Each structure stands twice: as structure tokens, then as C-alpha cells.
Amino acid sequence: MATYKKRGYKAKEVKIDQTDDVDFNEQDSTTAEVFNTLDESANKTEEWVSKNQNYILGVIGAIALGVLGYLAYEQFVAKPKEVNAGNDMFYAMQQYNQALQSPVAQDSLYNLALHGVNGKYGLIDVIDNYSGSANANLATYAAGMSYLNTQKYQEAIDYLSDYKANDAMTGAIANGGIGDAFMQLNQAGEALEYYEKAVAASTNAYTTPMFLQKAAVTAMELNKNDVALKYFQRIKEEFAKSPEAALVDAYIAMAKNK
Known part of the structure; x- marks a missing residue:
């Protein structure tokens, strides 16, 4: 936007402090040093690249x-x-x-x-x-x-x-299968470990209660009745409609009284 002077207006004289010159000179000097540093860094980078270009x-x-x-x-x-x-x-x-x-x-x-x-x-x-x-x-x-x-x-x-395993279901079945094989080899401790892995691999209405029951029964065989009771209780609370739930109260009573 254009600026218009009023008639009769006299501009005030602006005094410039001599220290301003010093500040400008110092600023120019600092800027020059920065650019010099940048130039030196660039030159060093170019030299490094040139020496190591094959690498x-x-x-x-x-x-x-x-x-x-x-x-x-x-x-x-x-x-x-x-x-x-x-x-x-x-x-x-x-x-x-x-x-x-x-x-x-x-x-x-x-x-x-x-x-x-x-x-x-x-x-x-x-x-x-x-x-x-x-x-x-x-x-x-x-x-x-x-x-x-x-x-x-x-x-x-x-x-x-x-x-x-590429999916949780076959992962659960594979671990449960290993548990079954160990049980047939009379290695109940290893069987319990893999039944527990099968339970952890997937939560669903088919494999989870099945392997919870197998883990619980195996735990009872190992005299780990607290572990067995925990697994039976989970079947009762979380999978009440599963086939395994049909006898779970009897199993719970056995685990408590064993």
C-alpha cells in the first residue's frame, strides 16, 4: 500500500548508534565462518566419496x-x-x-x-x-x-x-498331538507341557475344552491337583456347552478329594 506524506510534516532525524556497525560486522563475520565451515565439510565429503567410490x-x-x-x-x-x-x-x-x-x-x-x-x-x-x-x-x-x-x-x-503352524487351529492340534504321543509313551510330564501349549495356541469351542480336559486329567495323574482343578473349572465357566462340560462336575469333585 502506498504511503502519503501530510503537507507540512517534517520527518524526524533518526540517529544510528555506532554500535550497529559493529553488530553488522560481527554478524557478517559469523555468517562467513558458517559458510566456510560448510564448504570445508562439503570438500571433505567429496574427498571421502572420491577415495571410497569403489567401495x-x-x-x-x-x-x-x-x-x-x-x-x-x-x-x-x-x-x-x-x-x-x-x-x-x-x-x-x-x-x-x-x-x-x-x-x-x-x-x-x-x-x-x-x-x-x-x-x-x-x-x-x-x-x-x-x-x-x-x-x-x-x-x-x-x-x-x-x-x-x-x-x-x-x-x-x-x-x-x-x-x-500358519494358523492357530492346526498349531493347537499339532501340540495336542505331541501331547497324546507322549502320553502313549508314558511321559506324562512332557504330555502336560504340550497340552498346555495346545490350550495357549488357540481359544475356540472345539480344541480348547478338549485340551483343557486332557491337561487336567494328566495333571491329576502327576498329582498336580491344583492345576487340574484350575483347568476343570475353566471348562465349567467358559465352555459350559462343550461335550467336555458334561462330566466336569464329577472331575472337579475327584480333583478336590484326591
């Missing part, structure tokens, strides 16, 4: 190669490996699922699932040939459960222990 380029190249290698592995190795594993395990999983659904000839179906037949891969073949793949991990779970159901308890423990 820097090598690091950048290694990172780039690593990224490209990972992408190439995923595209040309991992994905085809998963596809091949899925194709080769189809027969084995078919036999495994039939064994789960049918009480007739279960042992033979589980054995076909584990070992295959007539050139068709079994679960063990998939695990051995496609190690590290997601399908081999699934085959590890199925193999462990197959061994458990054919009373080969140490093998069941070995395979179920190797299974890396």
Missing part, C-alpha cells in the same frame, strides 16, 4: 544383486517349487483326507498317504523333495498326524515338532 559402488551393487536375486528366486525357483509340490502331494493328501473321514482301513490309507504307491509321491517324499516350501510344511503336519493315528508315536513327535 560405495560395490555395496550398492551387492544390494541391487541381492534384491534381483531374491526376485529371481521367487519367480523362477520358489513359485515353481510350490506348484510342483502341490501337484505331487495331491495323491497323498487325498489318501490322508479319506483316512480322516472313514473308520474303515484307516491304517492302510494313512500308510498310502505317508509313502505313496505306484510312483505317486507320499507325504514323506514331498517333505524330502520340496523342503522349505509351504506345501512341504503342510505335508509335515499331515505326516505327523498320520504317524500318531498309526501308533508310531516317536515319529509323530518328530514330524509334528517340525511343523511350523
Whole structure:
């Protein structure tokens, strides 16, 4: 906005303190020092980069190669490996699922699932040939459960222990399966540990009361009646509609009186 002078107005004389010159000079000097410092730092950085450019380029190249290698592995190795594993395990999983659904000839179906037949891969073949793949991990779970159901308890423990659960439900069942195998081997202490892991792995109306009951009964066998009572009480309070709740009052009375 323009400024207009009133007629007859006389501007006052402004006095400038001589110290202002000193302040300006000091400020100019400080600014110059800052820029000089920045210049020196920049020069040192440029010198370091110049001396170490081969090293820097090598690091950048290694990172780039690593990224490209990972992408190439995923595209040309991992994905085809998963596809091949899925194709080769189809027969084995078919036999495994039939064994789960049918009480007739279960042992033979589980054995076909584990070992295959007539050139068709079994679960063990998939695990051995496609190690590290997601399908081999699934085959590890199925193999462990197959061994458990054919009373080969140490093998069941070995395979179920190797299974890396991708969901809480199968994680709970795998830990519970290990607990069952230890119980069959008369190792109640280890069984209780895995039943407790199964309970902790997932909270649901199916596996949780089942493994709470197994943990409680095993605890009673180990004379850990306080632990057993805690688990029975949880079934009564949290899973009143579960099959395990039907006899829970009788179990509670046993735990209190034992």
C-alpha cells in the first residue's frame, strides 16, 4: 500500500548508534565462518566419496544383486517349487483326507498317504523333495498326524515338532498331538507341557475344552491337583456347552478329594 506524506510534516532525524556497525560486522563475520565451515565439510565429503567410490559402488551393487536375486528366486525357483509340490502331494493328501473321514482301513490309507504307491509321491517324499516350501510344511503336519493315528508315536513327535503352524487351529492340534504321543509313551510330564501349549495356541469351542480336559486329567495323574482343578473349572465357566462340560462336575469333585 502506498504511503502519503501530510503537507507540512517534517520527518524526524533518526540517529544510528555506532554500535550497529559493529553488530553488522560481527554478524557478517559469523555468517562467513558458517559458510566456510560448510564448504570445508562439503570438500571433505567429496574427498571421502572420491577415495571410497569403489567401495560405495560395490555395496550398492551387492544390494541391487541381492534384491534381483531374491526376485529371481521367487519367480523362477520358489513359485515353481510350490506348484510342483502341490501337484505331487495331491495323491497323498487325498489318501490322508479319506483316512480322516472313514473308520474303515484307516491304517492302510494313512500308510498310502505317508509313502505313496505306484510312483505317486507320499507325504514323506514331498517333505524330502520340496523342503522349505509351504506345501512341504503342510505335508509335515499331515505326516505327523498320520504317524500318531498309526501308533508310531516317536515319529509323530518328530514330524509334528517340525511343523511350523500358519494358523492357530492346526498349531493347537499339532501340540495336542505331541501331547497324546507322549502320553502313549508314558511321559506324562512332557504330555502336560504340550497340552498346555495346545490350550495357549488357540481359544475356540472345539480344541480348547478338549485340551483343557486332557491337561487336567494328566495333571491329576502327576498329582498336580491344583492345576487340574484350575483347568476343570475353566471348562465349567467358559465352555459350559462343550461335550467336555458334561462330566466336569464329577472331575472337579475327584480333583478336590484326591
